[in-house]
Amino acid sequence: MKKIFLIEDDPKIAGLLKDYLEKYEYHVEVVQAFDQILEEFHNHDPHLILLDINLPRYDGFYWCRKIRSVSNCPIIFISARDSGMDQVMAIENGGDxxxxKPFNFDVVQAKIKGIMRRIYGEYAVNRQSDILEIKELKLYLTAMEVSYIDQRSLLTKNEFILLKAFMDHLNHVLSRTYLLEMLWDDEQFVDDNTLSVNITRLRKKLEDIGIHQSIQTVRGAGYKMTETWGGNE
Structure with a gap:
């Protein structure tokens, strides 16, 4: 049975969606604590997320980025906001x-079915157990490990978040502000020094497995990752 994590702060809408989707044999978990969404996501380990934008404390765009820092789980935004810019922001922040709103329940179910089929079913590509790969450099998204050819290294949470961001945006400059926001969570304050330390540690771990000088400092702008492996070293 496929699992859906429903992040919606209107209890009536959440209840109606849950009841409707469970008729189609989905197991639906509704968010309980809006300041612990990432923790609940890890606990439920869903196949798909339904995510509202207007939420208590932090909006859906924020939580989408947080989830995207650790998972490729498909995310469908459901929102009363109908502007084109909101839809663009949803996609740019990692939504699928x-x-x-107001929506047709059959449309919601059809979109969920289509994504489930594409990601997990008959149209699915080989996801290789959630591996992000660029020319033999592999990031294991559930194990939080990185490997290159026959070398492998375990990453800390912050190192993993940073490396995934760099690999997702290869050859693009990521600002310090963007990276700090990726690292920050409710339990840990992150400052510039923390970011610098984690970048240094990540560079060292990449060097240990044979990836040299791939994460570059762009003075006054931030950092970027370039491909210095795969025969181009």
Missing amino acids: DYIT
């Missing part, structure tokens, strides 16, 4: 689809 966008449904506006």
Whole structure:
């Protein structure tokens, strides 16, 4: 049975969606604590997320980025916001689809079915157990490990978040502000020094497995990762 994590702060809408989707044999978990969404996501380990934008404390865009820092789980935004810019922001922050309220339940179910089929079913590509790979450099998304050819290294949470961001945006400059936001969570304050330390540690771990000088400092802008492996070293 496929699991859906429903992040919606309107209890009536959440209840209606849960009841409707469970008729189609989905197991639906509704968020309980809006300041612990990432923890609940890890606990539920869903196949798909339905995510509202207007949420208590932090909006859906924030939580989408947080989830994307650790998982490729498909995310469908469901929101009363119907502007084109909101839909663009949803996709740019890592969403897979966008449904506006009020919605047709059959449309929601059809979109979920389509994504489930594409990601997990008959149309699925080989996801290689959640591996992000660029020319033999592999990031194991569930194990939080990185490998290159026959060398492998375990990453800390912050190192993993940073490396995934760099690999997702290869050859693009990521600002210090963007990276600090990726690292920050409710339990840990992150400052510039913390970011610098984690970048240094990540560079060292990449060097240990044979990846040299791939994460570059762009003075006054931030950092970027370039491909210095795969025969181009």
